[in-house]
Amino acid sequence: MKIIKISFLLIFIGLFLGSHATPEMAIRSRVFFMGYPISAIKADIVEYEYSDGVQGFKITNPPIE
Numbered sequence: 001m002k003i004i005k006i007s008f009l010l011i012f013i014g015l016f017l018g019s020h021a022t023p024e025m026a027i028r029s030r031v032f033f034m035g036y037p038i039s040a041i042k043a044d045i046v047e048y049e050y051s052d053g054v055q056g057f058k059i060t061n062p063p064i065e
Contacts, residue, residue: 023057027059031043031059034063043061044060045057
């Protein structure tokens with residue numbers, strides 16, 4: 001029973017780290033868990049530079065509520 005709990009915990013940690021390995025994957029995971037799985041897969045995520053020189057990421061064709 002203890003091995004099953006440890007295995008489950010390690011799998012959960014691995015999935016969490018794997019889905020947040022890059023900023024693009026973190027954004028896709030967030031959109032997926034917000035309830036938009038198709039948009040999470042199909043949307044393009046591009047680097048975006050703000051007017052003050054700070055870089056960020058922008059999702060094109062975001063889901064609309």
